Amino acid sequence: MAQFSTEDTGGNSEEVLASIIESLRQDEATDVPLLEIISRHVITLSPAENAIELAVEDIESLAKERGEQVD
């Protein structure tokens, strides 16, 4: 994983999250569509009430979409 840096984030959670997501995105091993799902629903300071359900649905849809592609 690309090195996560807190150099410029101070204690600001929003900046910390942005930095975490960005460093994961820079990592070649990262499944970016999955990262986008969890950063949209869960790794956010204002998650929806049903954020986990939405994230699970999106992850299942992603798996299904990838499963269909083999057909």
Place this chain on the structure above:
Amino acid sequence: MTKPSLSIQKIELQAFRAYLRPQTLTLASRKRPLSLAIFGQNAKGKSSLVDSFEYYFSEDGTIKRLGKRTVNTYAGPMALEHVDAQDEGIEFSVHFWFKRNGEKVDAARRTDSSIPEVAKQILSATKIPFVIRGYELRSFVENTTPEGQYKDLVNWFGLEPLLNIQKGLRTLKRKVKERTESTSEADERSRDLRRATDEEIVEWNDEAVCNWLNSGVLANLDTSLKFAEFSQGDPAFATLAARSKSEQEELGLTHLRKIISLLEDLAYPLDVTTEDLTGKIPAFEQAVSRLSQAVALEEAERSRESAAVFSQVWIQAQKIFENDGLLDTCPVCDANLAMGPHGSHDGVRISIDKKLSDLRTYLKSKEELDHSRKQVGVELGHLRNSIRNVNLELVGTDYACAELEDYSQALARWSIDNELPSSLPVVDTLARVYFSVLDRIEQINSRQGEHTYGRALDTVTSLLGIKSDLQRIERTKCELRLLQIELDRQVMETGKAVVEHIQSLIGKLVGDVASIYEDIQGPIGKSPPIRIELPDQDGIHQQKAQILIDYSQNRQGVVPSGYLSDSQVHTLALALRLAAIRLFNSEAPILVLDDIVTSYDADHRKTIARALAKHFSDFQIVLVTHDEQFFNLLKDELPESGWLFKGIVGIQEGFGPVLHDHLTSDETIQAKLDAGENAGAEIRQAEEEWLLRICREFGTKLTIRPIDKAFNYDRAELAASLASFLKGANLRVPCTAATSNSFLASLQSGVVENLASHFSDNPYKSSSVGDEKARWEEFKSFRELFKCPSCGKQRFKRPRDLVRPVCNKCETPFKFSQS
């Protein structure tokens, strides 16, 4: 680049916690921000001021100890509002005035209002919470579990959102794992498989399915027809499909099935009376219904259109109205606008706007009408085409029906102004035809028996569908398993990054923490190296943290509470919080302290006051304490020019906390005397305050007090101490002109007067304003004697080895100028 500046100029509270009537605290003097220290006994409303900060800057409109506001709790403004606010008709309000980068900005937060924009902006500049409560530090001392310490750290460094995210990610992992392990969809398809193979095959297996199909289904039709592998590409599938087709044609089934399909296209289902019909007939009737509604709406709106000509007039007149300022007369008809129904130029404008708005509504209804008309035409065309196709299939058969043709003719003649031809008779006829055709198909099928190519093809197609579904489900599961593994990795990396973030924050603070810790604990209180131990890689998801110290060479990495005293652990917690605020909140230098010295003795209270002066001189501090000794030490240690000291003398019913300036100013006394009011109490207070200060600075001796009032020196005691010191130091107070004040005389002689005789020989008699004026002038003259003979400054100090005090500024030994 200049550093951004921010300060609080004023706070006004009303109907908030202990504050009922509006009270304003001004925190600026001559453009300089002031810090504020408030002393008050318990339950006198001092913490209400701290609460006001927490509420004002809270996203949820509450304070932490009340919890989040929900339907079932009264957290939030309802709990924060003064209990008498509604009866007294006083609106709940917390109002802050700020100065930011030279600009003044203010906003009030009232009941149910969201966080003010300015508070939001300040919060975004404050990276961590800036309110420190003594009880939080206390809980840190007592809270020694790793989970508890982790929570404290998370709260102090404003990391609660990160904690919630970690929780969310853990839940997500669990849910995705549950879905990955779920077999419900595959189980459902396996049930279909068992049904399709008459319970012969329980689990999918290509070879078993081929065997069952070849021997159990196809062998009844043609023993040479066999699937070598179960797929649509197998030659047996093509043969089976071709034979099924010719079988259908031979039996007339193809034609019958086409009729069924065409009838269903007109209306479906035809077997029950339902309002949920689909097909061309209901689609057309719904379009007609929408058209009728659009016609009615357009008619209603059209009546307003009578004023349409008015629109043209307005367009012409508008320029005049807009450009020529206020008009007295109508530019079209010269009527006096004031005499007209709208009364003025503005009244006419409002009326015109309303009429134009009505016209816009009409235009919308007209568009809807045009669209509905067009849609009816489209649906009618589709319906008539479908009827034509059905007729073509039915003509010359036993199923031909005249009603369908009649209906088609009626539709051709129909127009929007006429009644719509009823579809009920034709739908009844179509249902009759539909069921007759179904019966016929059934008869043919039963004559053919169980074993037909058509049924064999249906079975093969169904099994192929099940196979395809099971393969898709397995592939999806496989992808989901891969995603689960990747999710675990991303969650682990995120957790690691959060922990690293906390570790990094602590790392940045270590130097400052040590410095503040040592300043508070004194020279013998060298800060032990501190480190935070967080879970290792395997336990990264655990929300635990252990604060450890290297106490000595042979006590490395030990828990602070095992080796440090309560006050040292308290200092550690306080130093962590203060260092973090100073480091991370430099763009919003505000610090609020609520009773932070409960664990300390007198020496440490003094060092805390000094540490604040040393480390937070560029912060605006609001501090409340119930500890009078600490309050007095603050006055000694903190610069008067930058601080306001106030005491809460009590809570007045129907008002709230009564605050007074702890140092009674000359101006306050003079103003009262000038207004002809008694100022005896204030004069005594000013004398006591001066006495206390001069005794401190001169280092006079005082008798050790009883423990119950250890720091409440009374006036006579201070005066006696000063008199004794002056005598001992051979500093004779010169006589001041026109002094006939027994108190001052007693200081001169070294014998202290009777306290009750300040203003009169009779302690029960009120002094006159005249007496007080004279007394005040005498005191000021006397006070003037205590100034540096060299620079004239009035602050002194007396190092231990000196007998006489020296000037605090130029260090000239003190002596009375007239002695």
